[in-house]
Amino acid sequence: MQEELSLYDPSLLLGLDFFRSPAGFNPRISAAVPGETWLKVRPLQTGDYNRGFLQILSQLTKVGDVSLTQFLNRFAQMRASGDYYVTVIVDTRHDKIIGSATLVLERKFIHGCGTRGRLEDVVVDDTYRGKQLGKLIVVTVTLLAEQLGCYKMSLDCKDKLIPFYKSIGYALEPGNANTMNIRYENGTISANRTGGNCKPDDTEPS
Numbered sequence: 001m002q003e004e005l006s007l008y009d010p011s012l013l014l015g016l017d018f019f020r021s022p023a024g025f026n027p028r029i030s031a032a033v034p035g036e037t038w039l040k041v042r043p044l045q046t047g048d049y050n051r052g053f054l055q056i057l058s059q060l061t062k063v064g065d066v067s068l069t070q071f072l073n074r075f076a077q078m079r080a081s082g083d084y085y086v087t088v089i090v091d092t093r094h095d096k097i098i099g100s101a102t103l104v105l106e107r108k109f110i111h112g113c114g115t116r117g118r119l120e121d122v123v124v125d126d127t128y129r130g131k132q133l134g135k136l137i138v139v140t141v142t143l144l145a146e147q148l149g150c151y152k153m154s155l156d157c158k159d160k161l162i163p164f165y166k167s168i169g170y171a172l173e174p175g176n177a178n179t180m181n182i183r184y185e186n187g188t189i190s191a192n193r194t195g196g197n198c199k200p201d202d203t204e205p206s
């Protein structure tokens with residue numbers, strides 16, 4: 001059997017200093033020591049297509065029918081760019097993905113050719129929520145962004161999740177906390193999404 005590829009170097013996660021994060025963990029856990037022997041935090045791997053990775057993303061938004069070939073092509077693009085840090089939590093007892101968050105590096109000319117981090121696609125399987133795993137995966141990629149030299153990390157979220165992200169150290173910056181979108185869907189350009197395929201508020205598309 002062919003060996004699986006990792007999206008990025010897994011050793012990057014081992015040195016993250018969770019004491020640097022303002023997030024409070026009780027009991028204390030980290031990416032290297034996630035609190036249970038059957039939990040593992042690691043980069044996305046090629047075999048995760050068969051470990052329910054896309055199914056878990058469907059708890060966040062519409063995923064659509066993504067074939068293995070499409071998945072592997074996208075994986076290869078992300079890996080080659082070196083700017084995508086899709087990070088997952090695995091329940092090794094069932095060999096199943098139960099959480100994910102992505103750090104995307106946005107390369108700039110400003111800030112002395114600096115790099116901004118973007119936090120994307122945060123989700124924990126609904127049967128595993130409320131056990132610090134959301135905090136664990138977000139803090140992991142947030143610390144990774146700092147380690148990789150980002151000057152800041154940004155995210156978009158629903159209003160109800162503001163307390164969750166505040167508890168991890170994210171802040172609304174007065175006068176600078178708006179998200180605006182224009183959507184290219186169904187052959188039209190619009191500010192409002194009225195498509196019938198979209199899921200209700202709780203799983204709003206990113």
Ligand SMILES: CC(C)(COP(=O)(O)OP(=O)(O)OC[C@H]1O[C@@H](n2cnc3c(N)ncnc32)[C@H](O)[C@@H]1OP(=O)(O)O)[C@@H](O)C(=O)NCCC(=O)NCCS
Nearest residue numbers: 060122123124129130131132133134135156157158160164
């Ligand atoms: C948001 C999400 C990742 C949180 O995962 P989780 O594993 O339940 O989170 P944790 O157990 O680490 O919770 C951390 C803290 O945030 C709070 N919190 C978690 N989910 C929350 C929610 N939906 N609304 C408000 N607070 C929430 C918890 O009460 C907890 O507070 P505490 O530290 O004071 O105890 C999970 O609910 C999820 O996958 N939701 C669906 C997808 C989604 O909305 N993703 C975010 C897109 S921006």
